[in-house]
Amino acid sequence: MREANLVVAEILDVLCDAVRPGISTWDLNEVAAREIERHKVKSAFLGYHGYPAVVCTSVNHVVVHGIPRRDVVLKEGDIIAIDFGVFKDGYCGDAARSVPVGRISPTHQRLIDITRESLEFAIGRCLVGKRLGDIGATVQSHVESNGYSVVKDFVGHGIGRAMHEDPPVPNYARPGTGKRLKRGLVIAIEPMVNAGAPEVKVLDDDWTAVTRDRSMSAHFEHSVAITDEGPWVLSRASSKPGEFTV
Numbered sequence: 001m002r003e004a005n006l007v008v009a010e011i012l013d014v015l016c017d018a019v020r021p022g023i024s025t026w027d028l029n030e031v032a033a034r035e036i037e038r039h040k041v042k043s044a045f046l047g048y049h050g051y052p053a054v055v056c057t058s059v060n061h062v063v064v065h066g067i068p069r070r071d072v073v074l075k076e077g078d079i080i081a082i083d084f085g086v087f088k089d090g091y092c093g094d095a096a097r098s099v100p101v102g103r104i105s106p107t108h109q110r111l112i113d114i115t116r117e118s119l120e121f122a123i124g125r126c127l128v129g130k131r132l133g134d135i136g137a138t139v140q141s142h143v144e145s146n147g148y149s150v151v152k153d154f155v156g157h158g159i160g161r162a163m164h165e166d167p168p169v170p171n172y173a174r175p176g177t178g179k180r181l182k183r184g185l186v187i188a189i190e191p192m193v194n195a196g197a198p199e200v201k202v203l204d205d206d207w208t209a210v211t212r213d214r215s216m217s218a219h220f221e222h223s224v225a226i227t228d229e230g231p232w233v234l235s236r237a238s239s240k241p242g243e244f245t246v
């Protein structure tokens with residue numbers, strides 16, 4: 001799983017570097033498809049419940065599952081969440097990052113920062129003996145205390161030989177509730193954070209999830225292993241078991 005996630009991290013680096021005004025989300029999908037071939041891995045997204053691309057590109061008020069399109073051309077001031085996953089040797093890796101397009105407003109940057117921080121704080125709770133609810137509670141309290149809202153219609157997930165395994169990993173919970181975290185469990189934690197209200201709706205393409213109030217949204221995701229040494233962020237190249245990010 002580390003190997004699969006290292007490929008994901010490397011390709012996400014390439015995709016995030018490619019983000020600039022004038023590039024379309026379709027172009028980003030082509031970059032991702034080329035990288036998948038180069039690394040000899042398999043897309044975890046293409047064909048998943050009929051998903052038509054190898055990457056999800058969610059711009060501005062798109063929360064998650066934005067389908068790459070030739071007519072979605074990034075412009076200065078946008079923010080984009082890039083979500084990407086592969087299978088390598090039968091194991092899945094899955095991660096996502098929100099990044100600015102060119103120069104963005106401080107307001108948009110703050111949304112990105114709070115969302116990233118909420119994931120980092122949650123990673124810090126990935127300890128043997130803690131409970132699943134400690135993860136969601138950590139995300140939720142950081143997000144809400146900063147005036148944003150957590151999306152509840154989509155959740156993180158266990159990950160392994162399949163992309164989506166048990167347990168579901170919500171970004172909201174009461175601390176001290178839920179199943180105990182055990183050594184060897186790997187979960188994809190993926191806070192989706194709206195600048196406005198938490199409600200989302202899915203567009204007619206049956207994938208694109210947008211904020212109902214059209215407020216901006218950000219999304220980060222890491223695949224995290226629970227080990228006796230502490231959290232191991234499999235989808236971050238520099239991570240070692242027991243890393244404490246915050």
Ligand code: MF3
Pocket residue numbers: 044045046048049051055056065083084085094095157188
């Ligand atoms: N990484 C996301 C998830 O965990 C996106 C997968 S949706 C797909 O759900 F359809 F594109 F696969």
Ligand code: CO
Pocket residue numbers: 094095156157188190221
């Ligand atoms: Co995921």
